[in-house]
Amino acid sequence: MELDLPFIWAGLIAFAVLAYVVLDGFDLGIGILFPLFRERHDRDIMTNSVAPVWDGNETWLVLGGGGLLAVFPLAYATIFPALYMPIIAMLLGLVFRGVAFEFRWRTRRASGWWDWGFAFGSTVAAFAQGIALGALVQGIHVEGRAYAGGWWDWLTPFSALTGIAVVIGYALLGATWLNLKTIGALQQRARRIAVITGVATLALIGVVSLWTAFLDSVYFSRWFGFPTAFFSAVVPFLLALSAFALWHGLTHDKHLQPFLAALAMFVLSFIGIGISFYPYIVPGALTIHQAAAPDSSLAFLLVGAVVLVPIILIYTGYAYWVFRGKIDPEEGYH
Amino acid sequence: MYGHLSTAQSLSPVVAPAVGSSLVAFIVVYFIVFGAGAFYILRLMARAPVGDKGDQDLANGPIRTAGITPGPAEGTPMGAGHGA
Numbered sequence: 001m002e003l004d005l006p007f008i009w010a011g012l013i014a015f016a017v018l019a020y021v022v023l024d025g026f027d028l029g030i031g032i033l034f035p036l037f038r039e040r041h042d043r044d045i046m047t048n049s050v051a052p053v054w055d056g057n058e059t060w061l062v063l064g065g066g067g068l069l070a071v072f073p074l075a076y077a078t079i080f081p082a083l084y085m086p087i088i089a090m091l092l093g094l095v096f097r098g099v100a101f102e103f104r105w106r107t108r109r110a111s112g113w114w115d116w117g118f119a120f121g122s123t124v125a126a127f128a129q130g131i132a133l134g135a136l137v138q139g140i141h142v143e144g145r146a147y148a149g150g151w152w153d154w155l156t157p158f159s160a161l162t163g164i165a166v167v168i169g170y171a172l173l174g175a176t177w178l179n180l181k182t183i184g185a186l187q188q189r190a191r192r193i194a195v196i197t198g199v200a201t202l203a204l205i206g207v208v209s210l211w212t213a214f215l216d217s218v219y220f221s222r223w224f225g226f227p228t229a230f231f232s233a234v235v236p237f238l239l240a241l242s243a244f245a246l247w248h249g250l251t252h253d254k255h256l257q258p259f260l261a262a263l264a265m266f267v268l269s270f271i272g273i274g275i276s277f278y279p280y281i282v283p284g285a286l287t288i289h290q291a292a293a294p295d296s297s298l299a300f301l302l303v304g305a306v307v308l309v310p311i312i313l314i315y316t317g318y319a320y321w322v323f324r325g326k327i328d329p330e331e332g333y334h
Numbered sequence: 335m336y337g338h339l340s341t342a343q344s345l346s347p348v349v350a351p352a353v354g355s356s357l358v359a360f361i362v363v364y365f366i367v368f369g370a371g372a373f374y375i376l377r378l379m380a381r382a383p384v385g386d387k388g389d390q391d392l393a394n395g396p397i398r399t400a401g402i403t404p405g406p407a408e409g410t411p412m413g414a415g416h417g418a
Contacts, residue, residue, distance in 0.1 A: 051396035081348045088356040092363050099367050105395040106374040151352040323397075 005299060006292035009071040010281065012305060013064060018270050020060035021129075022173070022263050027054040029174020031097050031122020032167060033193065034115060042186050043115060045327050047101060049181040052323045054101070056316055058094065067305075071298055074145060075281045075291040081147040082140040083132045086154055090128035096121030123167060130166030134159030134208075137273065138215055142285035158211060165204035169266065172197035176259040179250070181327050194258055195250055201262075202243050205269055209236075212276060216284065219276045232275050239268045 027050040037043055069076045080087065100118035104111045131154055138158050141149035175197055178190035213220045223232050242264040249257030279287045292298065335344075 048397045077346070081346050084348050084352050084356070088359065092359055095363055095367060099371065101396055103370060103374060106378070110370075147347045151349050 005295050005302065006071075006288050008302065009067070009292065009298055010288045012309070013067045013071070014270075014274060016060050016064040016067060018267065020057070020064055021270065022266050023057035023060060024054070025126075025170045025266065026050070026173035026177040026259075027057055028097075028122045028126045029170040029172065029177065031118050031174075032126060032171045033174050033178070033190075034119035034122070036193065037186070037189070040111070041329070043104075045182060045186060045329055046178065047104070047118070049178065049327045051101060053316075053319055055098070056319060058098075070301055071293050072281060072288075072291040073293055074286055077145070078140065078142050078147045078282055078286065079136065082149055083135055083154055084151060086128040086131045086135070090125045090132070093121040093124030093128065097125065122170075126167045126170045127163040130163035131155070131159045133166065133273075134162030137162070137212055137276070137283065139284045140282060142282060158215070161204070161211070162208055165201070165208050168197055168204055169201045172201045173259075173262050173266070176246070176250075176262045180255050180259045183326050183329075191250055191258075194262075195247075198243070198246050198250070198258075198262070201265065202239075205239065205265070209272065218284070222276055232272075235268055235272045235275065239265060239272075242268060 030046050030050050034043060034046070037046065068079075096117045098121075100114040100121065104114040104118065107114070134156070135154035138156060140147060141153065172194060175190045175194035179187055179194055182190065209223075213223050222228055242261045246258050246261035246265070248254075249261055277283055279289070281288045281291045
């Protein structure tokens, strides 16, 4: 049987982007929630809860972006010029929040500044990612084999809404992560925030999904046409189930369940986007097969990916295992 | 690519103001970040290490997957607390 290499690679890239969104999502969420916690001690615990894993989480973005260049060069060449501004804003935001992890421990005078840098950088990065998603969903203007739109095309009411949705959604992931990793008053506080952001996230997913369906007739028929609607209706059904699991976990003093439920909401939203896009990689312009590099390149790179991705997954899982359990409030305070 | 693609042909369709503003933004951000970083490194260097007891400054930082450096970090409470 002939392997459909572009399809396999589309799955791998999608997996890398999804891994990035759910993993970096919760640690960006910690930064987004920073302004709500004024106590220095709380903030130390919050950063320490993600300090061992956040940089590993961010590396999935490199696989997603670098992989796109290698295996879907045409998608890379059209998407990145279209999203130039939000991607640059995201990178600069990530720079600020990355150094804030270290710098906020090195100064007493300016630690407030770095705390703001951490919160601001995280929020900008999350908002830019949401805008990039919205800009891709609403379609980018491709002529021939190149991007043909302007440099402000990404900014529309729809992309602004998806930007806000991602910020709120990441805040939900961060709050449920804190509910998992902390104890006492901080955990109680995180749980209340998780309820509020959970309701807001669900509402925003609903609004964005409906708006998406009316953006383009292809999207509409995927979700409301007969008979595809029967299959795609599984996604909103499972989403409702996850939302219930989130609410149930938060009201019944469960620590892991709300976090997993919030992750499930993100995974399902991502699958929903996949259902809307397929078989396109740049909606309305380029399909997965049109954008793919030659099969020889795809096969060559796949050999590396088949070896490396499982290894990365294993040691990432091991890192989470080593740092499992609640954060000791005295840790890092000797 | 020699004989195939000239530099002018391979330009991405990103307009000059976009490239310019991102360049300026990178310069500003890097000056802030590296300026502050150099300042903190110099301040750490100004203080002599405490010796056997381990450096309080290093212990008083974020939790790390790996230690800081093998030498001074060994035997600090941080290094001791995170063996697998």
